[in-house]
Amino acid sequence: MVWHVKYRYQAVDHIERYPTPERAIEEACRLIDQGREVRGIGTGPLSDSIRRDQIDLIYGIWVRAKYPYHGYELEDTRRCASR
Numbered sequence: 001m002v003w004h005v006k007y008r009y010q011a012v013d014h015i016e017r018y019p020t021p022e023r024a025i026e027e028a029c030r031l032i033d034q035g036r037e038v039r040g041i042g043t044g045p046l047s048d049s050i051r052r053d054q055i056d057l058i059y060g061i062w063v064r065a066k067y068p069y070h071g072y073e074l075e076d077t078r079r080c081a082s083r
């Protein structure tokens with residue numbers, strides 16, 4: 001089953017296709033990270049896609065996995081090391 005990611009870039013809608021839901025979701029997260037507006041992820045019409053609030057939740061999980069510390073623990077580590 002082919003999955004699609006619909007996104008908007010430079011005032012134009014784009015649709016990319018992927019062989020698995022994991023690949024589609026990963027690419028959607030990358031697109032959001034690049035500042036693109038992801039409008040849907042799914043297999044059929046846009047009305048059957050993952051909702052925007054669900055995409056935001058998935059993206060939040062992806063960001064936490066990709067950047068687990070966001071610099072916070074690194075700063076704490078440096079403070080401990082300087083004592």
